[in-house]
Amino acid sequence: MSESDDTAVDGSTPTEEPVENDGVEGDRTDEAEPTEGPIEGDSASAAGDGSTTAAGDDTDGAEPGGAETPDGTVHAPEDSGVSVDATPLEVEGLRRTFGGIVAVDDVSFDVERGTMTGLIGPNGAGKSTTFNLITGMLDPDAGTVRFNGEDITGLEPHEIANQGLARTFQIARELEEMTVLENMMLAPKGQIGESLWRSVMPITRREVREQETEQLERVWEVLDFFEIDHLAEEYAGNLSGGQRKLLEMARALLTDPDMLLLDEPFAGVNPSLEKRLLEHIHELRERGYTFLIVEHDMDLIMNNCERVIVMHQGRVLKDGTPAEIKESEEVIEAYLGGEV
Amino acid sequence: MSVDDLRGRFEGLFERDVTLVLAVLGTIYLAYVLAGVAFGYGLRGQLNSIANLTFYVGAFGMLALALNLHWGYTGLFNIGIVGFMGIGVYVTALVSKPPVAQGGAAQVGGLGLPLGVGMLAGVVVAGGFGLLVALPALRLRADYLAIVTVAFSEIIRFTMMSRTFQSYTVPDTIDLTVAGVQLFSLDPTADTIGLGGGGGLILNYADPLEALLRTLFLWEPYLGFVAFVQRTLIPNNPKPVIDGLLYGIVLLIGVGLFYLLLSRTGKSPFGRVLKAIREDEDVANALGKDTDRFKLTAFVLGSALMGLGGILWYSSRGSITPPSFRPNITFFVWIALIIGGAGSNTGSFLGGAIFAGLLYEGPRYVKNLVEAAFNLGDAPRNFGEAVAAFGSLDPVPFLVYTLDSVSQLRLVIMGVVLIWLMHNRPEGLLGHRKETASSVDLTRPSGGDAGNAAAADGGENR
Numbered sequence: 001m002s003e004s005d006d007t008a009v010d011g012s013t014p015t016e017e018p019v020e021n022d023g024v025e026g027d028r029t030d031e032a033e034p035t036e037g038p039i040e041g042d043s044a045s046a047a048g049d050g051s052t053t054a055a056g057d058d059t060d061g062a063e064p065g066g067a068e069t070p071d072g073t074v075h076a077p078e079d080s081g082v083s084v085d086a087t088p089l090e091v092e093g094l095r096r097t098f099g100g101i102v103a104v105d106d107v108s109f110d111v112e113r114g115t116m117t118g119l120i121g122p123n124g125a126g127k128s129t130t131f132n133l134i135t136g137m138l139d140p141d142a143g144t145v146r147f148n149g150e151d152i153t154g155l156e157p158h159e160i161a162n163q164g165l166a167r168t169f170q171i172a173r174e175l176e177e178m179t180v181l182e183n184m185m186l187a188p189k190g191q192i193g194e195s196l197w198r199s200v201m202p203i204t205r206r207e208v209r210e211q212e213t214e215q216l217e218r219v220w221e222v223l224d225f226f227e228i229d230h231l232a233e234e235y236a237g238n239l240s241g242g243q244r245k246l247l248e249m250a251r252a253l254l255t256d257p258d259m260l261l262l263d264e265p266f267a268g269v270n271p272s273l274e275k276r277l278l279e280h281i282h283e284l285r286e287r288g289y290t291f292l293i294v295e296h297d298m299d300l301i302m303n304n305c306e307r308v309i310v311m312h313q314g315r316v317l318k319d320g321t322p323a324e325i326k327e328s329e330e331v332i333e334a335y336l337g338g339e340v
Numbered sequence: 341m342s343v344d345d346l347r348g349r350f351e352g353l354f355e356r357d358v359t360l361v362l363a364v365l366g367t368i369y370l371a372y373v374l375a376g377v378a379f380g381y382g383l384r385g386q387l388n389s390i391a392n393l394t395f396y397v398g399a400f401g402m403l404a405l406a407l408n409l410h411w412g413y414t415g416l417f418n419i420g421i422v423g424f425m426g427i428g429v430y431v432t433a434l435v436s437k438p439p440v441a442q443g444g445a446a447q448v449g450g451l452g453l454p455l456g457v458g459m460l461a462g463v464v465v466a467g468g469f470g471l472l473v474a475l476p477a478l479r480l481r482a483d484y485l486a487i488v489t490v491a492f493s494e495i496i497r498f499t500m501m502s503r504t505f506q507s508y509t510v511p512d513t514i515d516l517t518v519a520g521v522q523l524f525s526l527d528p529t530a531d532t533i534g535l536g537g538g539g540g541l542i543l544n545y546a547d548p549l550e551a552l553l554r555t556l557f558l559w560e561p562y563l564g565f566v567a568f569v570q571r572t573l574i575p576n577n578p579k580p581v582i583d584g585l586l587y588g589i590v591l592l593i594g595v596g597l598f599y600l601l602l603s604r605t606g607k608s609p610f611g612r613v614l615k616a617i618r619e620d621e622d623v624a625n626a627l628g629k630d631t632d633r634f635k636l637t638a639f640v641l642g643s644a645l646m647g648l649g650g651i652l653w654y655s656s657r658g659s660i661t662p663p664s665f666r667p668n669i670t671f672f673v674w675i676a677l678i679i680g681g682a683g684s685n686t687g688s689f690l691g692g693a694i695f696a697g698l699l700y701e702g703p704r705y706v707k708n709l710v711e712a713a714f715n716l717g718d719a720p721r722n723f724g725e726a727v728a729a730f731g732s733l734d735p736v737p738f739l740v741y742t743l744d745s746v747s748q749l750r751l752v753i754m755g756v757v758l759i760w761l762m763h764n765r766p767e768g769l770l771g772h773r774k775e776t777a778s779s780v781d782l783t784r785p786s787g788g789d790a791g792n793a794a795a796a797d798g799g800e801n802r
Contacts, residue, residue, distance in 0.1 A: 161628035175619035193609030
């Protein structure tokens with residue numbers, strides 16, 4: 001809270017957010033992060049979820065685009081170097097239009113390693129489009145996406161997935177006519193049996209079988225971890241909504257990602273399952289996975305994420321700790337559609 | 341009744357594929373033999389009838405298996421099957437027909453290479469055309485692939501008929517000279533080469549069966565066997581009958597090889613990705629699978645197999661003409677696959693067998709059977725006469741007329757069966773079955789009771 005000075009000045013966001021946010025990474029205008037000092041301060045305030053949080057807030061301010069910061073206090077032009085370790089995902093100036101509609105407009109943010117970051121916003125704010133732009137399902141009209149320091153803008157989805165950025169879908173997309181086990185076995189990377197000839201030829205087929213046997217153990221471990229092992233033989237199409245969400249996350253995990261993008265992982269999930277899902281996410285985060293979560297449920301995000309990015313009408317409205325977001329009048333305005 | 345009900349009910353009923361396959365084949369063959377008895381066929385007639393049946397069971401079995409790779413596994417809507425078949429057999433003919441024009445001046449020759457080379461070339465070229473079709477089309481939605489493939493198969497047919505490609509006179513020597521340096525000089529054996537236009541091609545290369553047997557050094561024993569049959573069972577020129585039977589068996593062996601190849605393909609990580617593409621391509625892509633590559637590979641393999649199917653189907657014929665390659669063959673194969681159940685290799689073969697036995701050949705037998713049983717006299721010459729008899733409350737002429745037109749009505753029967761299937765059992769005979777796409781058994785490994793703790797590796801190893 002201390003470093004009030006930096007404000008996200010940007011066209012869209014109206015007036016006075018300045019005061020209460022620190023790490024605001026204004027939408028495109030990133031403000032600068034003044035000093036290193038504040039870091040500790042934040043972490044305290046951000047509270048809750050673990051040490052990593054603090055880092056989350058600060059650094060991002062610095063990142064995105066040293067370029068056009070109004071304040072000039074920018075850290076540096078650090079697209080490269082530093083970021084590799086601290087921020088697996090950096091999004092800068094993303095823009096995408098559909099016909100005349102600007103779905104995503106100059107969106108910039110980044111995500112710290114080992115954190116859980118929430119991306120919220122009213123319907124039509126451009127959250128899912130942003131996800132699709134990051135994961136290569138859509139190509140951006142402008143802007144860049146960097147993952148682990150590498151530019152992944154415009155790569156094919158499978159190339160991005162193979163770099164360690166896994167995603168789930170808003171409406172759980174299971175491979176319905178395949179069993180849970182088949183769904184899971186599909187995911188791991190580097191399966192030699194994905195070459196037709198190696199699968200068919202007698203000699204190499206033995207290697208394929210060996211690899212699959214190893215892989216199978218891992219699959220069962222993950223099934224156990226998510227407590228869906230009793231469904232292993234079931235067709236994915238027969239699972240309930242919540243079970244599908246679990247399966248989808250389990251499957252994404254098997255691609256051995258560094259980071260997971262979850263698109264509304266809690267939508268349509270009953271409370272007890274939701275709790276379980278959250279526990280899993282927290283546990284995974286403690287093991288070093290990074291999460292970016294799109295979600296409608298404000299409480300859920302506020303209580304579980306170290307950092308929250310609010311989108312509105314295709315732009316980043318606000319970026320800060322949950323506490324800051326809660327106090328932000330623009331956010332409230334965006335959600336409630338008027339003065340409060 | 342829901343799909344699940346059906347699943348539950350049929351699960352375990354036919355546990356073993358072999359039993360099921362043998363039961364179905366046995367039933368069909370028995371029906372044919374009984375029909376033969378009713379017709380008063382002698383041994384020769386029976387064997388002929390069985391050879392004919394076996395031929396179509398084999399041919400449709402192979403083609404349905406190949407289509408299953410496209411549609412059942414990968415969800416690629418290929419309705420240009422006959423195009424690939426045509427390419428296969430035409431290329432084989434071009435490569436293997438003897439160089440000197442025989443059978444009159446109108447006939448064109450070929451390169452005169454061994455039949456094995458010709459077949460290989462046919463398969464490769466069919467696969468190559470598969471690539472050509474798939475490259476632009478696979479990036480589009482599924483229905484566009486359908487349009488492209490059916491258009492492709494028609495283009496192929498019209499190319500066969502085209503006068504432009506009918507015949508070329510091949511020069512005696514071909515010299516390739518670049519900048520004064522002679523790279524090579526070719527002395528082609530062929531006099532003329534071409535697609536033969538509307539008249540088609542006479543397949544005057546070596547008899548495929550003879551070529552095969554000679555390769556296996558079984559030709560002499562085979563002739564001995566034929567002579568033996570002549571002495572004991574069929575005194576009057578038994579060779580064509582035995583040839584037919586043996587060719588049918590060769591086709592069934594072909595089916596077995598197709599099945600082996602495709603079930604291995606299906607039960608592997610590769611097949612798993614194909615299935616995932618069928619279910620939801622975006623998901624497969626998001627999981628890091630280069631779906632375009634998988635679709636291309638699957639499409640090319642399937643096309644090549646369709647080419648081989650075409651070669652085996654038509655090579656035993658004396659000639660090929662463009663009208664044989666009309667799209668109705670494509671739809672026959674589709675019906676076979678739908679009957680058997682897309683997604684199941686065993687089902688595909690069964691579908692091929694049932695289609696060949698009941699729908700393709702069956703109606704003709706029914707007609708003959710009825711005619712043999714009741715002496716109905718001559719059929720009316722046209723539909724008017726057939727209906728007119730109703731005026732005198734005599735339905736017989738109409739029935740006779742219907743029977744007489746059974747080869748045309750066959751298509752109607754197929755349509756009715758198809759509609760019935762779509763309504764009542766859209767998943768086909770075996771489409772409901774889990775044919776797990778993995779090279780190993782996916783049940784929990786015995787020692788590997790893991791518990792939550794173990795899952796940790798997944799995360800931490802990185």
